[in-house]
Amino acid sequence: MLENERIEFRQKLREGLTRSRYKLIREKALRNENIIEGDYKGGIIEVSARELLKKLYNEDIVVLTDDKPRQ
Numbered sequence: 696m697l698e699n700e701r702i703e704f705r706q707k708l709r710e711g712l713t714r715s716r717y718k719l720i721r722e723k724a725l726r727n728e729n730i731i732e733g734d735y736k737g738g739i740i741e742v743s744a745r746e747l748l749k750k751l752y753n754e755d756i757v758v759l760t761d762d763k764p765r766q
Contacts, residue, residue, distance in 0.1 A: 717752065724748045724756045 696704075723730055723744035730744050748754050 720744050720748050720751070721754075721756075727758075 720730065721744075724747075726744075728744055729741045730747060731739055731741055734740055745756055748756065
């Protein structure tokens with residue numbers, strides 16, 4: 696595999712992982728669930744998917760119930 700093929704492969708892999716992570720966070724946020732993530736010390740933390748979606752992608756999830764917007 697040539698160097699430019701490796702670079703292209705790594706770029707496609709990163710893009711796919713980024714899209715997958717966004718989709719996972721958004722789906723969990725729609726169900727008002729939490730996400731378990733690893734920290735840099737090898738531990739784990741539980742984070743609200745809605746808060747993470749807002750922090751990383753500046754996107755809010757609005758749930759409509761009885762024609763009134765709720766968050």
